Amino acid sequence: MHTPEGFAELLLILLIAVAAAAAFLRIRLPAVLGYLAVGVLVGPTALGVVEDVETISALAELGVVLLLFTIGLEFSLPDLARMRGALLGLGGGEVAIAGAGAFAVALSLDVLVPDAPAIGVDGALVIAGVVAMSSTALVTKQLADQLELNARHGRGALGILLFQDLAVVPFLVVISGLAAPTDGGIGGALALALGKGIFAVAVILLVGRFVLQRALNQLAALYSGELFTLAALTVALGASWWTAFLGLSPALGAFVAGMMLGESAFRHTLEAEIRPFRDVLLALFFVSIGMLLDLTVLPQGWPWILLLFAALVVFKFVLVAGLGLVARMPAVTAVRTGLCLAHGGEFGFALLSLGLSHQMLPPAYGQVVLAALLLSMAVAPLALRFNGVLAEWMLRQAPEQAEGPGDAHTLPAGEGRVLLVGFGRVGQHIARVLDEAGYPWSALDADPIRVENARSAGAPVAHGDGTRLEVLRAAGVERARAVVFTLEAPEALVSTVDALRAEQPSLPLLVRSRDDAWLAELQAAGATEVVPETLEAGLMVSSHVLLLLGETAEAVSARIGALRSDRYRLLRALFPGAADAEPQAQQLRAVHLDRHARAVGRRIADLGLEALGVQVAGLRREGGDEETPDAGDVVHAEDTLTLAGTPAALDRAEAALVRRG
Numbered sequence: 001m002h003t004p005e006g007f008a009e010l011l012l013i014l015l016i017a018v019a020a021a022a023a024f025l026r027i028r029l030p031a032v033l034g035y036l037a038v039g040v041l042v043g044p045t046a047l048g049v050v051e052d053v054e055t056i057s058a059l060a061e062l063g064v065v066l067l068l069f070t071i072g073l074e075f076s077l078p079d080l081a082r083m084r085g086a087l088l089g090l091g092g093g094e095v096a097i098a099g100a101g102a103f104a105v106a107l108s109l110d111v112l113v114p115d116a117p118a119i120g121v122d123g124a125l126v127i128a129g130v131v132a133m134s135s136t137a138l139v140t141k142q143l144a145d146q147l148e149l150n151a152r153h154g155r156g157a158l159g160i161l162l163f164q165d166l167a168v169v170p171f172l173v174v175i176s177g178l179a180a181p182t183d184g185g186i187g188g189a190l191a192l193a194l195g196k197g198i199f200a201v202a203v204i205l206l207v208g209r210f211v212l213q214r215a216l217n218q219l220a221a222l223y224s225g226e227l228f229t230l231a232a233l234t235v236a237l238g239a240s241w242w243t244a245f246l247g248l249s250p251a252l253g254a255f256v257a258g259m260m261l262g263e264s265a266f267r268h269t270l271e272a273e274i275r276p277f278r279d280v281l282l283a284l285f286f287v288s289i290g291m292l293l294d295l296t297v298l299p300q301g302w303p304w305i306l307l308l309f310a311a312l313v314v315f316k317f318v319l320v321a322g323l324g325l326v327a328r329m330p331a332v333t334a335v336r337t338g339l340c341l342a343h344g345g346e347f348g349f350a351l352l353s354l355g356l357s358h359q360m361l362p363p364a365y366g367q368v369v370l371a372a373l374l375l376s377m378a379v380a381p382l383a384l385r386f387n388g389v390l391a392e393w394m395l396r397q398a399p400e401q402a403e404g405p406g407d408a409h410t411l412p413a414g415e416g417r418v419l420l421v422g423f424g425r426v427g428q429h430i431a432r433v434l435d436e437a438g439y440p441w442s443a444l445d446a447d448p449i450r451v452e453n454a455r456s457a458g459a460p461v462a463h464g465d466g467t468r469l470e471v472l473r474a475a476g477v478e479r480a481r482a483v484v485f486t487l488e489a490p491e492a493l494v495s496t497v498d499a500l501r502a503e504q505p506s507l508p509l510l511v512r513s514r515d516d517a518w519l520a521e522l523q524a525a526g527a528t529e530v531v532p533e534t535l536e537a538g539l540m541v542s543s544h545v546l547l548l549l550g551e552t553a554e555a556v557s558a559r560i561g562a563l564r565s566d567r568y569r570l571l572r573a574l575f576p577g578a579a580d581a582e583p584q585a586q587q588l589r590a591v592h593l594d595r596h597a598r599a600v601g602r603r604i605a606d607l608g609l610e611a612l613g614v615q616v617a618g619l620r621r622e623g624g625d626e627e628t629p630d631a632g633d634v635v636h637a638e639d640t641l642t643l644a645g646t647p648a649a650l651d652r653a654e655a656a657l658v659r660r661g
Contacts, residue, residue, distance in 0.1 A: 009049065009050050009056075010055075010056070010059075012042070012049060013038065013042060013049075013050065013056070013284070013287055014283075016038050016041070016042065017034065017035055017038045017283055017284075017287060020034035020035065020037055020038045021034040021035065021283070022034075024037075029381070029382070029385070030142060030381035030382070030384070030385050031283075032138060032141070032142065032286050032381045033378060033381050033382075035283050035286035035287050035290065036286055036287075036289060036290040036374070036377065036378050037290065038287050038290060039286065039287040039288060039289055039290015039291040039292075039293075040290040040291070040293050040295070041290075042287070042291065043290060043291035043292070043293060043295075044291070045293070045294050045295040045296055046295055050291060056284060056287070056288050056291070057288045059281055059284050060281065060282075060284045060285035060286075060287070060288040060289075061250065061285070062237070062277075062281045063137070063278060063280075063281030063282035063283070063284060063285040064136070064137050064250075064251050064282070064285055064346065065236060065237065065240040065250050065251055065254040066236055066254070066274050066277055066278035066281060066282075067136075067137050067140060067141060067278055067282055068136070068165075068251040068252075068254040068255040068258065069235075069236035069239075069240075069254040069255065069257060069258040069274060069278075070258060070271050070274055070275065070278060071140050071158070071255060071258060072254065072255040072256065072257060072258020072259035072260075072261070072262060073258040073259075073261060073262050073267045073270060073271050088163070089323075089327055090156060090159055090160050090163075090320075090323050090324065090327055090337075091159055091160040091161075091162065091163020091164065091167075092163060093323045093326075094132070094160050094163070094164070094319060094320055094323060094341075095132045095163060095164060095167045097319055097323075098128075098131050098132040098315070098316065098319055099128040099129065099131065099132040100128070101131075101315065101319075102124075102127050102128045102130070102131035102132070103124045103125060103127070103128040106119050106123065106124035106127045106128070107119070107121070107124045117362040117364065117365070118362075119361065119362070119365065120360075122175075122355075122360040122361075123355065123360050123361040123362070123365070125174065125175065125360075126175060126351060126352065126354075126355030126360055126361050127361070127369065129168075129171040129175070129348070129351040130344065130348040130351050130352050130369060130373065131312060131315075131316075131344075131348070132164065132167065132171075132348075133164050133168070133344065133345040133346075133347045133348040133351070134160070134161060134164060134316070134341040134342075134343055134344070134345045135343060135344070135345035135346055135377055135380065136161045136162075136164070136165055136251070136345065136346070136347075137282060137285060137286075137346055138286075138343075138345075138346075138377060138380055138381065138384070139157055139158075139161060139340055139341065139380075139384065140158065140161070141282060142381060142384045142385070143157070143158075143340065143384065146384070146385070148387075152329070152330075152333045153333045153336035153337045153340060153387070154340075156324060156329065156333065156337040157337050157340040157341055160320065160337075160341060161341070162255070164345070164347070165249065165251060165252060165255070165347065166252070168249055168347045168350070168351070171351055175351065175354055175355060175358070175360065196246045196247060196248060197248055197252075199246070200242060200243045200246050200248055200252075200253065200256075201256050203242065204239050204242065204253060204256045204257055204260060205256070205260050208257065208260035208261060209260070212235065212260075212261065213264060215231070216231065216264070216266050217448050217452065219231055220266065220269075220446075220448035220463055221448050221449070223446065225273075225465070228266075228269055228270070228273050229273040231270075231273075232269075232270045232273040232274045233273075233274070233277065235257055235261070235270070236254050236257060236258070236274060237254075238257075239253040239254055239256065239257030240253045240254040240257075241253070243256075249347075265448070265451045265452065265455055265461070265462050265463040266462070266463045267462060267474075268444065268462050268463070268464040268471055268474040268475045269462075269463050269464045269465070269471060269474075271474040272464070272468060272470040272471040272473070272474045275470055275474070276470075285346070289346065289349065289374065289377060290374070292349065292370060292374065293370065293371060293374050294367050294370070294371070297364075297367040297368065297371060298371070301364075301367065301368050301371065304368050305368055305371045305372050305375065306372075306375075308368060308369065308372035309372040309375045309376055312342075312343070312344060312372060312373075312376055313342045313343065313376055313379070314342075316338070316341060316342045316343070317338040317339060317341075317342035318338070319338075320334075320337055320338040320341045320342070321334045321335050321337065321338030322334075322338075324337050324338065331395055332391050332392075332395055335390075335391040335394055335395060336387045336388065336391045339383045339384070339387040339390055339391065340383070340384055340387055342376075342380070342383060343373075343376035343377050343379065343380035343383070344372070344373035344374075344376045344377055345373075345377075348373055349370070349373065352366060352369060352370060352373070416440075416476075416479045416480045416481040417439075417440045417441050417442050417460075417476075417479075417480060417481060418430075418434055418439055418440070418441040418442075418480065418481055418482050418483075418484060419441070419442055419443070419444070419472075419475060419476075419477060419480040419482070419483045419484070420441055420442070420443040420444070420484050420486065421443075421444050421466030421467075421472070421483060421484065421485045421486065421487060422443075422444070422445060422466060422485065422486035422487040423443040423444070423445035423447075423450060423451070423454060423459075423461050423486075424445070424447075424450070424486060426486040426512055426533075427443060427445070427484075427486040430484060430486065431443065431459070439481075441460070442460040442461070442462070442475070442476075443459070443460065443461045443462070444461070444462055444463070444464040444465075444466045444471065444472075444475055445461060445462075445463065445464075445466075446463070446464065446465050446466070448463055451463045462475065466485065466487060466496075467487065467489060467492040467493060467495075467496045468496070469496060469499045469500060469503075472496075472500065477500065477504070477507075478503075478504065480507065481508075482507070482508040482509075482510065483500070483507060483508070483509050483510070484510045484511075484512070485497070485509070485510065485511045485512065486512045488514060490511075490513050490514075490517065490518035490521075490522065491518065493511060493518075493522065494518065494521045494522060494525050495525075497509055497511065497522060497525040497526055497527050498525040498526060500526075501525065501526030501527075502526075508528045508529075509526065509527050509528050510527070510528060510529045510530075510531065511527045511529070511530045511531070512531050512533065513530060513531070513532050513533070514532070514533055514534065518530075519532060539560050542560070543556045543557075543559075543560050546559065586644060586645065586646065587644070587645070587646070587647060587650060588617060588642055588643070588644055589642070589643050589650045589654065590640050590641070590642050590643075591640065591641050591642075591643055591653075591654050591657055591658065592638070592639075592640045593635060593637065593638070593639050593640070593641065593657060593658065594637060594638065594658075595637035595638070596660045597637075597657060597658050597659070597660070598656070598657065598658075598659045598660060599635050599641075599656075599657045599658075600635055600636065600637050600639075601634065601635065601636075602634065602635055603631070603632055603633065603634055603635075604616050604619075604629055604630070604631050604632070604633050604634075604635065605631035605632060607635075607656075607657065608656070609643070609653055612645070612649055612652050612653045612656070613645050613646065613649040614643050614644065614645035614649050614650060614652075614653040615643070615644045615645065616629050616641055616642070616643060616644075617642045617643065617644040618641070618642030619633060619639060619640075619641055619642070620639065620640040620642075621636065621638075621639055622636070622637075622638040622639065629641075641657070
């Protein structure tokens with residue numbers, strides 16, 4: 001059988017990447033470091049395992065596209081407007097100052113080192129673009145994994161990164177214009193690029209508003225996970241193709257498409273469907289970055305590589321932190337933002353590759369810059385992972401005390417929303433009570449009509465299958481104060497509750513169920529409370545009856561509380577009727593014991609009923625009323641025991657009790 005070209009190489013990369021990521025995670029280091037190491041190892045100048053670098057790079061670029069799409073889903077146009085300070089002020093300042101500084105240093109080298117190959121204006125411009133960029137893929141992925149993307153330093157870093165991504169376009173235009181001058185000149189090319197950008201964004205927003213929203217509503221009504229997966233991939237890749245077709249960055253189109261859908265009811269579902277593809281392709285992206293390093297340069301060029309690496313990291317850290325302080329950020333926020341961006345980026349590699357291909361930069365310089373960039377990206381995961389600790393060490397203060405809360409999207413522990421999974425009758429009742437009590441909430445529901453109606457009234461309801469853990473993650477379950485499941489799907493919820501409890505050991509999980517059929521399983525899975533509707537209805541009616549009979553409210557509350565604390569044990573078993581044939585349902589059965597029964601004269605605790613899965617719920621002496629039995633009570637002749645258990649267990653217990661002694 002014919003093996004597809006490049007299949008074996010891709011398989012080998014994935015196998016080594018899994019092993020490397022597992023090893024790095026085991027020693028509490030980011031998996032990205034493992035992917036970069038794998039890239040260096042399998043690259044052309046090391047083991048030379050990979051020959052088809054272009055295919056791997058193409059797949060890797062898709063990972064960046066899907067990453068920017070999911071980042072866009074976290075935003076909306078109002079969010080972007082609120083970030084205009086970070087986007088324009090910090091982002092514009094970083095690109096302008098970093099670019100100008102790198103440009104000046106590169107030109108000064110021609111004067112200070114006249115015997116070295118000349119860099120020139122063209123080469124200096126390439127270096128300026130390279131130094132100005134940081135890694136959007138690296139920063140956003142790791143901050144999202146660390147739940148810091150919505151923190152103040154995360155939002156500040158993201159605003160700068162988005163401006164950098166936008167600035168790539170004019171850098172590409174200028175470098176291409178210098179390499180191959182056109183009749184219109186660089187100014188005309190920049191104007192054309194700006195016009196294309198405005199046109200591309202307008203088309204994406206219009207299509208999203210008038211076509212995609214309706215199409216997604218129709219797909220949601222079919223309740224097909226496969227269709228939503230295909231739809232999510234089509235939207236992300238279609239938008240990136242559109243901007244690439246116009247000569248712009250594919251990542252820009254993906255981000256705009258995600259941002260356009262960020263206000264829709266389907267944002268959590270789309271993110272959950274995209275996430276597996278994104279994570280796999282991003283791993284390939286970081287592997288492809290590692291493959292760019294030419295190890296043959298290291299023996300002679302390592303002093304220059306280390307010098308350039310140190311200059312790049314220190315310069316960008318000081319610049320971003322300084323801009324943050326100028327923008328009146330708290331000192332700890334400015335320092336953490338600087339630590340997040342003190343490295344090179346993937347678009348820097350793209351600009352460097354373009355400059356080298358057009359011979360705008362001496363090849364020897366290009367490899368030194370490339371190695372320094374790669375080294376900065378190798379160190380960046382550590383700076384990102386420990387940005388809080390490093391900021392605390394630098395400022396001698398706890399970052400969580402100094403930084404304060406983020407914007408309205410940030411949900412600090414203890415102040416998060418209650419997440420309602422299911423917005424039917426019960427979910428809406430709970431939402432109204434929470435509103436009345438002043439507690440914030442948000443909800444997930446799989447019915448697109450209900451979601452649309454609720455959102456039209458301003459309710460914070462989103463579309464999503466709440467039995468899927470990835471959808472709950474996309475909905476921000478890690479920031480929730482409590483989760484309430486109101487779905488009528490107890491069998492599916494057992495695995496969901498079990499997986500969620502493993503991830504969030506202290507998060508309160510409440511589950512509403514129709515009856516007690518899955519009560520034990522849900523409790524064993526980790527549900528904090530399981531509320532069976534039928535049993536609670538019986539308790540409510542019972543409490544009203546007791547109040548009408550003259551019992552005090554305190555006594556009634558104590559009785560009902562005791563039944564709840566005992567996990568409804570007294571209420572779970574019922575005397576069966578003609579229509580009750582469920583073999584696993586808890587039932588009650590009265591067993592009369594004559595004087596010849598083997599159980600007569602023995603204590604209830606010695607009857608061995610617990611081993612049979614049966615409990616004694618009641619005891620009625622001859623001629624008396626039923627009473628609650630004690631384990632030490634002795635069974636007398638003509639007693640009637642009320643047993644609770646499944647039909648099969650009751651059959652075995654009855655046979656053992658009435659057997660003649």
